[in-house]
Amino acid sequence: MAYSNKVLDHYNNPRNVGSMDKSDPNVGTGMVGAPECGDVMKLQVKVNPETGVIEDAKFKTFGCGSAIASSSLATEWLRGKTVDEALEIKNTDIVNELSLPPVKIHCSVLAEDAIKAAINDYKTKSATKVEALASK
Amino acid sequence: MSANRTCWQCAQSIGASLFCPHCKSLQPPPSGYYTLFGLDRKLNLNTNELQQRFYDLSRQLHPDRFMRKSEAERQYSLDASSILNDAYRALKDPVKRAQYVLSQEGFEIGEQRSKDVPPELLEEVFELNMALEEMRSGDDSARPQLESAQNNFTNTLNEVDRQLEAQFRTYDESSNREVLTRIRGTLNRRKYIQNLLDEVQDQLAVGAQ
Known part of the structure; x- marks a missing residue:
């Protein structure tokens, strides 16, 4: 199957590969996987607690070219968005941008799941932080 | 599952049999891999026994045996032989067997989130x-x-x-x-x-x- 040029570009030059400190209260981590294809995807966001804007996003994906491209693209899109804007990213946006064929749509779903998981992790963390402050 | 099946030929009750016990005509293949093999639906299977049954059934259902039979029986033997091969492939392998039972029980296998x-x-x-x-x-x-x-x-x-x-x-x-x-x-x-x-x-x- 032929990959689109955009997929190849992200695959050959993945953006924002890496990881951030999981224990940092401003970092949200999402780890998702698709057992059928053996993919695992870790996506992290670093949020400015004052503004709610995502200042940095990193990912590391073990999987096919489309899974890598989907998560690479996701980190590009996440930077500069607020956490609420980030939750509006849909897998179909990724499908369209990368021209993913039907058999690879699940890769974009995985990326959307990873975004949601990372944001939810951040939100859970900051909620407990607020509670901790309030109980002081 | 197939308890109320009746013979397409003589209308007698046939249960889960592949052949009518009364008029001996070949019946439409039952749905379900275990039923076709006449086995209880167990996840742990004796694969030697499964293989023996596969050989026996392959012979009994082989299209060559139905060349001179009715159109309906010729078709059933083709259908049954093809399902039998799929069934054997799925049941002889523990992983595929478990996937089959899971899918029969309504678990999604392919598209897990x-x-x-x-x-x-x-x-x-x-x-x-x-x-x-x-x-x-x-x-x-x-x-x-x-x-x-x-x-x-x-x-x-x-x-x-x-x-x-x-x-x-x-x-x-x-x-x-x-x-x-x-x-x-x-x-x-x-x-x-x-x-x-x-x-x-x-x-x-x-x-x-």
């Missing part, structure tokens, strides 16, 4: 992948590490298979859906470990050239 996968498993697989990547980026000196990873993955896979067998027994005794959920989890883990093992072996094969 990540929420069905426990976070500890993802964590484990991610770490194993990281370790593997580190080895790969090295040169030939990574070979001993890869070989030990190969051993570890093989051992883990054997362990997973033993676990699967035990879970099969538990399900066969209890028919508890909860056990099927656990079995699906074990199948997921197995798939991940198998992929990692394949990768290590590819890597070792490249290095050996």
Whole structure:
């Protein structure tokens, strides 16, 4: 199957590969996987607690070219968005941008799941932080 | 399932039989792989017995035997032979057999969302992948590490298979859906470990050239 040029570009030059400190209260981590294809995807966001804007996003994906491209693209899109804007990213946006064929749509779903998981992790963390402050 | 089937030819009750006990005509193949083999739906199967039944049924249902029979029977023998082959392929392999039973019980197999996968498993697989990547980026000196990873993955896979067998027994005794959920989890883990093992072996094969 032929990959689109955009997929190849992200695959050959993945953006924002890496990881951030999981224990940092401003970092949200999402780890998702698709057992059928053996993919695992870790996506992290670093949020400015004052503004709610995502200042940095990193990912590391073990999987096919489309899974890598989907998560690479996701980190590009996440930077500069607020956490609420980030939750509006849909897998179909990724499908369209990368021209993913039907058999690879699940890769974009995985990326959307990873975004949601990372944001939810951040939100859970900051909620407990607020509670901790309030109980002081 | 097929308790109320009647013969298409003589309208007598036939139960789950492939041939009418009264007029001996071949019947439309029953749906369900276990029913076709005349087996109870157990996850632990005696594969020797399964193979014997497969040979017997293949002979009984073979299209050559129906050349001079009615159009209907000729068609049933073609249908049944084709289903029999699919059924044997699915049932002889423990993993495919479990996937079949899971799908019959309404579990989704192909398109699982990540929420069905426990976070500890993802964590484990991610770490194993990281370790593997580190080895790969090295040169030939990574070979001993890869070989030990190969051993570890093989051992883990054997362990997973033993676990699967035990879970099969538990399900066969209890028919508890909860056990099927656990079995699906074990199948997921197995798939991940198998992929990692394949990768290590590819890597070792490249290095050996």
